[in-house]
Amino acid sequence: MSSIEPRQSAAGPQQPAGQPDQPAGQPDQPAGQPDQPAGQPAQPNPPVRVTRSRRSALWAGIAAIAAVIILAYLPYIVYSATTNLLVNFFMLLIMASMWNLLAGYAGLVSVGQQAFVGLGAYFVLLLAIHGANPFVAIPAATALCGIVGLPVWWLVSRLRSGYFAITMWVIASVCELIISQFSSLGGGTGMALPGLNLSPALLTADTYWATLTVTVIVLAAVYLLLRSRLGLVLTAIRDDETGARSIGARVGRTQRTVFLVAAAGCGAAGALYVISQLAVDPGSAFSVLWTAKMIFITIIGGIGTIEGPFIGTIVFFVLQQTLSQYGTWYFIILGLVAMAVAIWAPRGLWGLISDRLGIRIFPVGYWLWPATERERPARGLALLRRG
Amino acid sequence: MIWVNAIIQGILVGGLYALFACGLSLMFGVMKVINLAHGDLAVVAGYFALGIIAVTHTHAISSFVHVPVGVSYALVVPVFAVVGYVVQRTLLQAALNRGVLTTLLVTFGLSVVIENGLQQFFSANSHSLSIGSLVSDSFGIGSQITIAYLDVSILAVAVAVLLGLQYFLSSSKYGRLIRAVADDREAAQLAGVDYRHVFGIAAAIAFGTVALAGLAFGMYTQFNPTIGTDQLLLFAFEAVVIGGLGSLWGTLAGGILLGVAQQIGAQYNAADQVLAGQLLFLLVLVIRPQGLTSRRETA
Amino acid sequence: MSVGAGSGPLLEVRDLTVHHGQLEALHGVSLSLPAGAVHAMIGANGAGKSTLLRTIAGLHKPTSGSILLDGTDVTGLRPERRVTAGIVLVPEGRRLFPTLTVQENLLVGSDSARPGPWTIDGVYDLFGWMADRRSQRAAQLSGGEQQAVAIGRALVANPRVLLLDELSLGLAPVVVRRIYDLLPRLLGSGVTVLLVEQDVSQALHVASRIHCLLEGRTTLEGAPAELTAEQIEGAYFGLRNGGNGAPGGGSGSGSGSTPGAAAVGPTDGAGSTGAGA
Numbered sequence: 011m012s013s014i015e016p017r018q019s020a021a022g023p024q025q026p027a028g029q030p031d032q033p034a035g036q037p038d039q040p041a042g043q044p045d046q047p048a049g050q051p052a053q054p055n056p057p058v059r060v061t062r063s064r065r066s067a068l069w070a071g072i073a074a075i076a077a078v079i080i081l082a083y084l085p086y087i088v089y090s091a092t093t094n095l096l097v098n099f100f101m102l103l104i105m106a107s108m109w110n111l112l113a114g115y116a117g118l119v120s121v122g123q124q125a126f127v128g129l130g131a132y133f134v135l136l137l138a139i140h141g142a143n144p145f146v147a148i149p150a151a152t153a154l155c156g157i158v159g160l161p162v163w164w165l166v167s168r169l170r171s172g173y174f175a176i177t178m179w180v181i182a183s184v185c186e187l188i189i190s191q192f193s194s195l196g197g198g199t200g201m202a203l204p205g206l207n208l209s210p211a212l213l214t215a216d217t218y219w220a221t222l223t224v225t226v227i228v229l230a231a232v233y234l235l236l237r238s239r240l241g242l243v244l245t246a247i248r249d250d251e252t253g254a255r256s257i258g259a260r261v262g263r264t265q266r267t268v269f270l271v272a273a274a275g276c277g278a279a280g281a282l283y284v285i286s287q288l289a290v291d292p293g294s295a296f297s298v299l300w301t302a303k304m305i306f307i308t309i310i311g312g313i314g315t316i317e318g319p320f321i322g323t324i325v326f327f328v329l330q331q332t333l334s335q336y337g338t339w340y341f342i343i344l345g346l347v348a349m350a351v352a353i354w355a356p357r358g359l360w361g362l363i364s365d366r367l368g369i370r371i372f373p374v375g376y377w378l379w380p381a382t383e384r385e386r387p388a389r390g391l392a393l394l395r396r397g
Numbered sequence: 398m399i400w401v402n403a404i405i406q407g408i409l410v411g412g413l414y415a416l417f418a419c420g421l422s423l424m425f426g427v428m429k430v431i432n433l434a435h436g437d438l439a440v441v442a443g444y445f446a447l448g449i450i451a452v453t454h455t456h457a458i459s460s461f462v463h464v465p466v467g468v469s470y471a472l473v474v475p476v477f478a479v480v481g482y483v484v485q486r487t488l489l490q491a492a493l494n495r496g497v498l499t500t501l502l503v504t505f506g507l508s509v510v511i512e513n514g515l516q517q518f519f520s521a522n523s524h525s526l527s528i529g530s531l532v533s534d535s536f537g538i539g540s541q542i543t544i545a546y547l548d549v550s551i552l553a554v555a556v557a558v559l560l561g562l563q564y565f566l567s568s569s570k571y572g573r574l575i576r577a578v579a580d581d582r583e584a585a586q587l588a589g590v591d592y593r594h595v596f597g598i599a600a601a602i603a604f605g606t607v608a609l610a611g612l613a614f615g616m617y618t619q620f621n622p623t624i625g626t627d628q629l630l631l632f633a634f635e636a637v638v639i640g641g642l643g644s645l646w647g648t649l650a651g652g653i654l655l656g657v658a659q660q661i662g663a664q665y666n667a668a669d670q671v672l673a674g675q676l677l678f679l680l681v682l683v684i685r686p687q688g689l690t691s692r693r694e695t696a
Numbered sequence: 697m698s699v700g701a702g703s704g705p706l707l708e709v710r711d712l713t714v715h716h717g718q719l720e721a722l723h724g725v726s727l728s729l730p731a732g733a734v735h736a737m738i739g740a741n742g743a744g745k746s747t748l749l750r751t752i753a754g755l756h757k758p759t760s761g762s763i764l765l766d767g768t769d770v771t772g773l774r775p776e777r778r779v780t781a782g783i784v785l786v787p788e789g790r791r792l793f794p795t796l797t798v799q800e801n802l803l804v805g806s807d808s809a810r811p812g813p814w815t816i817d818g819v820y821d822l823f824g825w826m827a828d829r830r831s832q833r834a835a836q837l838s839g840g841e842q843q844a845v846a847i848g849r850a851l852v853a854n855p856r857v858l859l860l861d862e863l864s865l866g867l868a869p870v871v872v873r874r875i876y877d878l879l880p881r882l883l884g885s886g887v888t889v890l891l892v893e894q895d896v897s898q899a900l901h902v903a904s905r906i907h908c909l910l911e912g913r914t915t916l917e918g919a920p921a922e923l924t925a926e927q928i929e930g931a932y933f934g935l936r937n938g939g940n941g942a943p944g945g946g947s948g949s950g951s952g953s954t955p956g957a958a959a960v961g962p963t964d965g966a967g968s969t970g971a972g973a
Contacts, residue, residue, distance in 0.1 A: 119498055121433065121505060165683065172431035175501055176634050177682065180675055183631060187672040198668075298626060302509045305502060338513045345513070349506040352499050353491050570807065577793045577804045584791035587753060589779035589808025589853055 081222055085215040093218040097286050099327055100225040101279045102303055106311070106319035107232050108275035109304035114314035115236070115244040116268040119171055121301055122178025125162075125185045126155045126273045128295035130280025132189055135290055138205040139194070145220050148281045155277025159270040167266065179298065186296035200291025203284055221282050228275050233316060235271070240264060248314050276300075302341075306348040312358030321359045399664060402542050407660035409548040411636075411653030412555035413617065416610040417629060418636035418648045419562060420603030426642060427579045427599040428493065430500045434508040436629030438477070438604060439611030441511060443620045444519060446473050446526055446612055466527070470612055474605050481604025482597040489600065490593055508626060515622035526615035551613045556649070558606060563645050571598055628671065635678040641687055704767055706731040706888050707752070707783070707857045712761035714744075714751050714912075721747040722912045724761070727890075729857065734879060734889040736903035738896050740932060743909040745892040746788055749859045752890075753785035754778045765857070779808050782856030788865060788892075790846040794835035798826060798845050801834050805849035812854025813885050819848035822878065840871035847875070851882070858882065860891035864898060876902050896928065910934045 085093055105127065112118045133151035138144045166177050190198040206213060235241055243264045246254040255261050284290045303326065311322025326344065333340035351358055357365075421435045449469040452458065492503040535545040566572035578585045578595045585592055614620060614629070632655065640651020655674045662673020707729040714722040722744045729735050737745045750756050752763055754775035762771045765781055773781065792801050802816045820827040823844045829837070834845060843863060850858060864872040872895070879902055882889065893899040899906060900920040908916035908931040916923065916931030929935070 113498075117498075119501055121501075165679065168686070169682075171498055172425065172429075172501055173638075176431055176433065176630075179626075180631055180635070180678060184672065184675050184679070187668070187675070191666075191668060299509075302505070305505060306509075309502060337517055339517065342510050342513045342517070345506045345510040349488075349492075349503050349510075352502050352506070353495055356495060356499065570803075573796065573800050573803060574807070576796060577800075580793040580795055581791055583755065584787060584793065585804065586755070586775040587779070587785050587787055587791070588805045588849060589776050589784075590804065591774070591776045 078222070078226055082219070085218050090211065090214040093214055094286070095327075097218055097221045097282070099323060100221045101282050101286070102307060102326065103319055103323045104225055104228050104279045104282075105276055105300060105304045106307040106323055107229060107316075108272040108279075109301070110308045110313060110315075110319050111232060111235075111244075111268050111275075112272045113305075114308065114318070115241075115248045116265045117171075117247055118265060118269060119175045120178040120272075121175040121298070121305075122180070122182040123272065123276050123304060124296050124298055124300040125178065125182035126159070126276035127280035127283065127300045128182070128185060128189070128292065129158060130155050130277030131284035131290045131295045132195060132280075133277070134281045134284050135195060135201070135203060138203055142205065144203060144205050144281075144285050145216065148220060148224065148278065148285075151281040152274045152278040155280075156270050156274035159273030162273070163266050163269050167262070167269075182296055182298070186292045189296075190292045196291065198292060200289060200294075202289045203287075206285070206288065217282075217286050220285065224278050224282060228278065231271070236316060240267065244268065302345070306344045308358075309348045309352050310344070310358055312360030312364075313356075315358070315360050315364070317364070318358050318360045321363075325359065399541075400661070403660040403664050404657050405542060405544065406548075407657030408653050409544070409552050409656070410617075410659075411656035412552035412649070413610060413613055413652070414632050414636045414655050415640075415649040415652030416555040416558060416606060416613065417633040418640075418652055419559060419645060420605075420607040420610075421630075421633045422637045422642060422645075422648055423562075423575075423599055423606075424603045425637070427575055428489075428500075428596055430489075430493065430497055430504070431634070432603070433501065433504040433630065434511060434625075435504075435603075435607055435633060436631075437508050437511040437515075437625035439607045439614060439629050440515065440620050440622065440625040442473050442477055442608035442611035443524070443526060443615040444515060445476070445608075446470055446615065447524060449473065470526070473612060474608050477608035478601040478605035482601040484604070485597045485600030486593060490596065493596075508630075512622050512625060519622060521621060521623075523619040523621040524615070525619045526612060547616060551617060554609070554613065558609065559645050559649055562602070562606070565602075566645075571595070575599055632674070635674055638678055638686075639681045705729055706766055707890065708764040709748070709752065710762045710764070712748070712751060712763070713759045714747055714756050715759050716747075716756075720912055722751070722758075722909075725909070725912070725914055726761075727907055727914075727917075729888060729890055731856075731888050732883060732886075733905065734883065734891070734903045735905045735907065736899035737890070737892045737907050737909060738894075738899050738928075738932065739909035739915075741894075742911075744912040745909050746861055747912075748909070749785055749861050749890070749892055750787075752857075753783060753859060755785075776808065779853055779855075780810060782810060782854075783859065784850040784853050784855035784857070785859040786846050786850045786861060786863070788861040790839075790842045792834035792837075792842050792846055792849070795833060797831050797833055798837070799830040801845055801849050802852055806852040809852055810854040810856075814851045814854050816848075816852055819851055822851075822881065823848065839866050840868070840875070843867060843871075843875060847878075851887075855887060858887045858889050860889060862892055862894060864893065864895050872898065896932070908932055 081096070084096070105123070109120070109123060112120055112123070130151045133154045134144050134147045137147040137150060142150075162178075162181060165181070166174055169177055189195060195201065208216065236244065243254065243260065246257075247261055247264065280295065283295070287294075307322035307326050308319055309322070310325050311320065312318030329340045329344055333343070355362060417436070417439065421432060424430065424432050424435075446469065449472055450466060453469055488503065488507075489500060492500040534547075535543050537543050564572075566576060574585070574590055574595050575598065577588070578590060578592045582592050585595070611620075611629075636651040636655050637648060638651070639654050640647035640649065655677065658677040659670045659674040663670035665673075705728040707727075709725060709727045712722055712725045713720070725744070725748060727735070737748060739745050747756065751758055754770075754773060754777075758771065762769055764770065765778075765783060768781075770778055770781055770783070778784075793804065796804070799816070802819060806816060820830070825841070826844065826848065829841070834842065837845065847860075847863075863875055867875075876898065879889065891899070891903070903920065905919055906917065906923065906928075907914055908928065910931065911934070915934065916927060
C-alpha cells in the first residue's frame with residue numbers, strides 16, 4: 011500500500027523552496043475528522059481529512075517496540091563482542107541524530123560538536139572521581155552539557171554559517187586545551203574511569219543496557235520534538251529559513267532549543283563513550299573525528315530526515331567492518347562517498363529510497379485524505395512538505 | 398626583556414599566520430565559503446615538497462642534473478595554483494551550485510580525506526623541510542633578544558606576498574574582476590564576466606599562497622598529517638577574524654596580534670600558547686566581531 | 697513604428713514560460729523587437745516585467761520557449777556569453793560594484809566589449825560630470841549618478857540590444873527625464889532598447905511600442921498613438937472593459953499574432969485577462 015507523495019522541490023536545508031513554506035498550522039487531528047481544506051484558493055476544495063500518519067507507520071511502530079524488546083534481551087544470547095559493537099553503533103546513532111537535528115532541521119552546521127562529546131565524557135569522569143556511580147552520572151553529565159550549551163550559544167548565535175561552523179571547532183579546541191591542563195583529570199594523557207567495580211560480563215551488559223536506554227530516550231525525544239509545534243517550525247526552517255522568519259516563526263528561539271538539545275545529546279554520547287572505554291584522554295574525547303563521523307553518517311543516510319541517521323550508521327558500520335583490515339581506508343571512502351552524496355544526491359540514501367516508495371517510518375508530517383477515499387491520498391492534493 | 402622577545406617572536410610568526418590567512422580570506426570574500434581543507438592543503442604542500450626532493454635526489458635524476466633544493470620548493474607553488482584552479486572549477490563549483498552549506502560540508506569531507514590519506518601513506522610521524530644552514534643561524538639585538546634569520550626571511554616573504562597580492566587586486570584586470578565578483582556576482586555576470594573562471598583564479602591564488610605558507614611552516618617547525626586542522630586552519634581563521642575581513646593589511650595585523658598573544662601565553666605556560674590565541678579570538682568575536690580593520694559587515 | 701534593418705527582428709522572444717520554483721512568473725510571452733526601436737514593457741508590480749528582462753539576459757532558465765538574437769537561438773547561452781553576443785541588461789537597482797570606483801566599474805563593463813562605437817571616454821562625454829568623479833567609489837554616488845554609471849557600464853560593452861530595468865526607480869522625476877533624454881543618442885549609435893518602466897506616461901513618451909504584462913501574460917501591445925487610456929488601464933489592471941475594436945496597429949513588426957490587431961489576449965481566459973480585441 012504505497013502511494014507517491016507529489017515530488018516537492020526542496021531537497022535539503024540549502025535549497026530554498028520556490029515560495030515561503032506554509033506550515034499546516036492545524037493542531038494534531040485524529041483520523042476521521044473532517045477538516046477545513048488546506049488547498050489553494052483558486053482550486054475547488056473537496057472536503058478532506060487530516061491524519062498524522064498512515065497505516066504503514068503503525069506497523070513500523072509495532073516493529074520498533076518489538077525491536078527494542080529483542081535488543082534488550084541480547085546480552086543473554088550473544089557474545090560481548092556483539093554487544094560492544096552495538097554500543098558503538100548506538101553511540102554513533104545518537105550523535106548522528108543530534109547533528110541531523112542541528113544541521114538538517116535548524117540549519118546550524120556545526121563542525122565542533124565534539125566539544126560536547128568530550129565534555130560529557132569528562133563530566134562523568136569528574137563525578138566518578140568524586141564518588142558517583144558512572145552510570146548514575148550519565149543523566150547528570152547530559153544535563154550539564156545542556157547547561158554549558160547556553161553560554162556557548164550566546165557566543166555563536168549571531169554567526170553566519172561558515173563562521174558558526176568553524177567557531178564551534180575553535181570552542182572544541184579550547185575545551186580540549188583547558189581540560190588538558192587539569193592533572194586531576196588526567197592531564198594530556200588522560201586517566202582511567204574509577205567507580206566501576208563489576209565483573210566484566212556484568213559491566214558489558216550494564217553498559218549495553220545503559221546505551222540502549224539512552225538511545226531509545228534520545229530517539230523518542232527527537233521524534234516527539236519533530237512531531238510537536240516546535241518540529242513544525244523546524245521543518246519550516248529546514249525548507250526555507252527566510253520564509254520561516256517572514257511568517258513570524260521564532261527561528262532564534264527554536265534554534266537555541268535545538269542547539270541545547272544537541273549539546274545534551276552529544277554529551278550523553280560522550281558519557282557512554284567513557285563508560286564503554288573505561289578510560290578517557292582529551293585527544294580522543296575531543297577529536298574532530300566524532301564530528302566527521304556524525305557528518306558523514308547524516309549526509310549519506312539523508313540529512314533532514316529522521317530515518318537518515320539510521321541508514322547512515324548502518325552504512326558506516328558495514329564499511330568499517332568490511333574494510334577494517336585496510337587501516338583507515340574505510341574512513342577515506344566514507345568521506346569521498348559523503349562528498350559525492352552531498353553534491354549529487356543531497357537527500358541521501360533515505361531520500362532516494364523514500365522517493366521511490368513513498369514511505370515514512372517515523373511520521374511527523376500530515377497527510378491529506380479526500381473524504382471520499384479510504385486508502386490512498388490523491389495525487390496533487392497533498393500540499394504539505396515532507397515530514 | 399622576556400616580554401619584548403615574546404612580542405618580537407610574535408611579530409615574526411605573525412607574518413606566517415597572515416600568509417596562511419590571506420588565502421582563506423580571499424576564498425571567503427569571493428566565493429563566500431570557508432574552505433575547511435585550507436590548513437590541510439598547506440600540509441600536502443609540505444609532503445609534496447618532500448616528495449619532489451626525494452625524486453630529484455634519486456640517482457636517476459641527480460646523475461643528470463643537480464636540482465637545488467630551492468628550485469624543488471619553488472615548483473610546489475605554481476603546481477598548487479594550477480591544482481587550485483582545477484579543484485575549484487570541478488569539485489568546489491559543483492558544490493557551490495548546490496549551496497554554501499554543501500560547499501562547507503564538501504570542504505570538510507576533503508579535509509578528512511586528505512588527513513587520513515596522508516596518514517595512510519606517510520604515517521603519523523612528523524617531518525620538516527630542510528633549508529640548510531639557514532635554520533639555525535640567527536643574530537642578536539642586545540644581549541637578550543635573538544632573532545633567527547629564517548624567521549625574518551619568512552616575515553619578509555609574507556609581507557612581500559601580501560604587497561604583491563594587494564597590488565594585484567587593486568591594479569590588475571583580474572584583480573578588478575575578483576573584486577567585482579566578490580561585490581556582486583550577478584551584476585558581474587551581466588557585465589560579461591564568467592564568474593566561474595574568476596572563482597578559479599581566486600582559488601588558484603589561495604592554493605598557491607597556502608602552499609607557500611606550508612613550505613615556510615615546514616622550515617620553521619615540524620608538520621604531521623593532522624596539524625592542518627589541529628592548528629593551521631584554526632590559526633588562519635583566527636587571524637582573519639581578529640584582523641577583519643576585506644583588507645589584507647587587516648589580515649597581517651590579525652596574524653601579528655595572534656602571534657603575539659600566543660607568545661605571551663607561552664610565557665605563562667608552554668601549554669597555554671595555542672589557548673591564548675584562541676581566547677583572544679573569542680574575545681574579539683564577542684567585542685568586535687567585524688575585526689579590527691573591517692569596514693564591512695561580517696559574520 | 698519602426699522599420700527593421702535586417703530581414704527579421706533583432707530580438708525575438710517566442711512563447712516564453714518561466715517558473716520561479718513552483719511559481720509561474722511568465723506564461724507564453726512573445727515579443728518582437730526590430731533593430732533601432734525602443735519598446736517598453738509596462739505592468740503592475742509582480743507582473744513579470746523584470747523576470748522577462750532577466751530571462752532575456754540569461755539569469756533565468758525558461759521552462760519553455762526561446763529567445764533569438766538576429767535569428768540565432770541564444771536561449772542556451774550563459775549570461776556572460778549573451779553580453780558578448782550583444783544583449784546587455786542594466787539591472788533593477790543599478791547594481792554597481794560598490795567597492796570599485798566609477799572608472800573600475802566601467803572597465804569591468806568594457807572587458808567583455810564587442811567592437812563598436814562606445815568607449816569609456818565616450819561615456820564620459822555622454823555624462824559630462826562623470827570624468828571628474830572617476831576615482832570615487834561607486835557607493836558614494838547619488839542614485840541618479842549611479843544610474844548613469846550603470847548605463848555607461850552597459851554601453852561600453854557595445855550592446856546591440858540594451859535592456860533597461862526600471863530606470864526611474866528611486867529617482868527624482870527631473871533626473872529620470874534627463875536620463876531618458878539620452879535615449880536618442882543611444883539609438884543613434886546603433887543600440888536597440890527594450891525597457892521596463894513603472895511610470896506609464898514616461899513609457900508612452902519614449903517608446904515606439906508598448907507591451908503590457910499582467911500576472912505573467914501579455915495583455916496589450918501596440919504603438920502609443922493607437923492605444924487609448926482605457927485600453928491601457930484595462931490591460932494594466934486586468935479589468936474587463938467595454939473597449940473593443942482597437943484600431944489597427946503597426947505594420948509588419950507585429951509579434952506574430954493577428955496582424956493589425958493592437959490588443960493581444962491570452963489564448964484563453966484562465967484567470968483575469970485584459971481587454972479583448
